Amino acid sequence: MPILVRSASLTKYSEIARHVGxxxxxxxxxxxxxxxxxTTPDLRIPEASLARVFEVSLASGAGRAESRTLGARIGEAWRLSDFGSLSLLLQHQPTLREALARIEPYRHMLSDSVSVQVEEVENTAALHVALVTARPDPGPEIVELTVGAVLSLVRAMLGAQYAPRAVHFAHAAPERLQVHRRFFGARIEFGSEFDGIVLARADLDRANPLADVHLARYAQDLLDLQPRFGEVSLADDVRRAIHLLLPRGAGAIEPVSERLGLTPRTLQRQLEQRGERFSSLVNEVRASLAMRYLAQPRQSVSDISDRLGFSEPSAFSRWFSAEFGQPPSRWRTACFARGRDGH
Incomplete structure (x- = not known):
C-alpha cells in the first residue's frame, strides 16, 4: 500500500518554483x-511522487542552489490553515502540548509518512520529526519542509516571532544558508542525530490566548464525522514508532507498543494476524536508518552502531555485511564516491 500525503505542499511549491526559475x-x-x-490542497498523492517533484526540480538546472532551498521556502510559507480540516482543532488547543497530541489521532488526514514525538529532559523539550518513506533517505527538501510545517504550528501557538532554542537536521548543510537562517533562525545544526526542533520545556504548556474549548470540541466533532479512506496499517504505525524510538535507545517492543497504546503481547498477536513480525519491522527500519546515517560524514560508524541498538561496532558490521553484502565502511566509501561523481 503506497504512503500517501496531502497535496497542500504542492500548492505552496507552485509559486516558489516559478520564483526560482x-x-x-x-x-x-x-x-x-x-x-x-x-491548486487542490486536499488531494492524497503518493509520497514518492512528491519526492520525485523535488528530484526533478533539482535536476532542472534552473538555479540549482536556489532549488536546494525549496523545502525550507515551502516551510516558511506554511500557515496553520495549510493543515486543512485539522487546522481549526489545532488553533483552539489550550497549549502547544495539546496541539501536538492532537496530530497523531488525525495524522491520516495529513500524511501517512510523518510522526512527531515529544521528548522532555529537565527544562528542555525536543520535537523529534520522523518520516517513513519507501526510500532509505527521505531527502533534505522533504525533511526541511516537514520540520518547517511543525515550526509553523509552534509559532501559531507561541507567536509569529518565536525563536526555538535550536533546529536540527540529520542531513548535511546546503551550499547557501540565507533562507534557512531567515526562517529557522540562526541556531541550526546540520549533521545532527535527529530531525526536529528544540525548545524550552515550559513553552509546551504556555497558555494559548486564542484557545476556545467550545470551538475545539466543535472542530473535533466535525473531524470525527469525516470518512476515513483506506485501511489503517498497523505495520506502518509500528514503522513510524520504531523510526522515532530506535535512535533514542527505545526500539524494543515494550516502548513501541506503549506509544501505540497496546500491550506487547497484543501488538505481537495483531502483527502475526497480518503476516508481520516485529523483529522484521525493526530490521527494516534499522537498514533504512543505517544507510541514511552512513551517508552523513560527520557520524562515525561507532556512533551509528550505538544509535541503531548494537552492543558494539563489530556486531553492527556483521549485521550490515549480511544485509548489504559489504561492511559499512566500504559502503560509505562507495556512497561518497558516487556523491563526488554526481551520481
Missing amino acids: IDPVRALREAGLDPSCL
Whole structure:
C-alpha cells in the first residue's frame, strides 16, 4: 500500500518554483502527477511522487542552489490553515502540548509518512520529526519542509516571532544558508542525530490566548464525522514508532507498543494476524536508518552502531555485511564516491 500525503505542499511549491526559475507544471508531469495538485490542497498523492517533484526540480538546472532551498521556502510559507480540516482543532488547543497530541489521532488526514514525538529532559523539550518513506533517505527538501510545517504550528501557538532554542537536521548543510537562517533562525545544526526542533520545556504548556474549548470540541466533532479512506496499517504505525524510538535507545517492543497504546503481547498477536513480525519491522527500519546515517560524514560508524541498538561496532558490521553484502565502511566509501561523481 503506497504512503500517501496531502497535496497542500504542492500548492505552496507552485509559486516558489516559478520564483526560482522552475516550471512547476512540467515538474509535476515528469513526476507523474496531474497539474491539478498545484491548486487542490486536499488531494492524497503518493509520497514518492512528491519526492520525485523535488528530484526533478533539482535536476532542472534552473538555479540549482536556489532549488536546494525549496523545502525550507515551502516551510516558511506554511500557515496553520495549510493543515486543512485539522487546522481549526489545532488553533483552539489550550497549549502547544495539546496541539501536538492532537496530530497523531488525525495524522491520516495529513500524511501517512510523518510522526512527531515529544521528548522532555529537565527544562528542555525536543520535537523529534520522523518520516517513513519507501526510500532509505527521505531527502533534505522533504525533511526541511516537514520540520518547517511543525515550526509553523509552534509559532501559531507561541507567536509569529518565536525563536526555538535550536533546529536540527540529520542531513548535511546546503551550499547557501540565507533562507534557512531567515526562517529557522540562526541556531541550526546540520549533521545532527535527529530531525526536529528544540525548545524550552515550559513553552509546551504556555497558555494559548486564542484557545476556545467550545470551538475545539466543535472542530473535533466535525473531524470525527469525516470518512476515513483506506485501511489503517498497523505495520506502518509500528514503522513510524520504531523510526522515532530506535535512535533514542527505545526500539524494543515494550516502548513501541506503549506509544501505540497496546500491550506487547497484543501488538505481537495483531502483527502475526497480518503476516508481520516485529523483529522484521525493526530490521527494516534499522537498514533504512543505517544507510541514511552512513551517508552523513560527520557520524562515525561507532556512533551509528550505538544509535541503531548494537552492543558494539563489530556486531553492527556483521549485521550490515549480511544485509548489504559489504561492511559499512566500504559502503560509505562507495556512497561518497558516487556523491563526488554526481551520481
